[in-house]
């Protein structure tokens with residue numbers, strides 16, 4: 488991408504910095520760009536929304552369609568004990584879903600967002616074809632594997648799958664394990680691009 492292109496996107500998504508969460512500038516750009524390439528009336532499924540940092544970037548990129556934001560909004564990290572301590576420490580006293588909704592409203596992206604309050608396994612049956620699946624929920628191997636197994640088959644041909652927190656030198660992390668051991672070893676997805684720890688594949 489040209490320097491001018493990068494600059495224009497960084498201006499367009501600059502409010503993402505005001506939302507608490509975990510995304511580098513490059514990862515935020517990767518989510519935005521991928522969402523911007525989707526067809527009209529696209530379906531984006533985000534597993535793990537927290538306070539809406541990534542949801543905001545997806546919404547800014549999306550031309551039309553819906554982003555389904557799945558999260559229990561209770562700071563539960565599933566089997567991932569390390570993150571559990573981090574989420575609990577960061578949670579504060581306000582209701583997480585209220586914070587998420589306020590963020591989406593304050594930054595004018597609420598109209599394309601559908602909140603699914605609960606755990607990923609509760610909602611897999613609600614989706615047929617997904618244009619972009621973003622997995623950023625339970626980061627344990629068991630949790631991330633479950634999300635991949637429940638949802639990846641629903642990504643349409645030519646659609647995208649992305650994992651946050653893919654670090655090739657950290658095989659103990661759920662996203663790294665799933666990408667290296669399941670995604671790359673299956674015939675289903677081919678590598679598209681990586682933005683820092685955001686690994687993106689395309690469905691064959």
Ligand SMILES: C[S@@+](CC[C@H](N)C(=O)[O-])C[C@H]1O[C@@H](n2cnc3c(N)ncnc32)[C@H](O)[C@@H]1O
Nearest residue numbers: 508509535536537540541558563606607624625
């Ligand atoms: C790393 S945070 C997500 C960060 C967010 N994408 C951002 O950009 O700031 C992970 C979130 O996933 C949620 N979570 C954990 N297990 C989940 C599950 N099984 N289904 C959906 N969300 C889950 C956690 O409660 C937490 O809010």
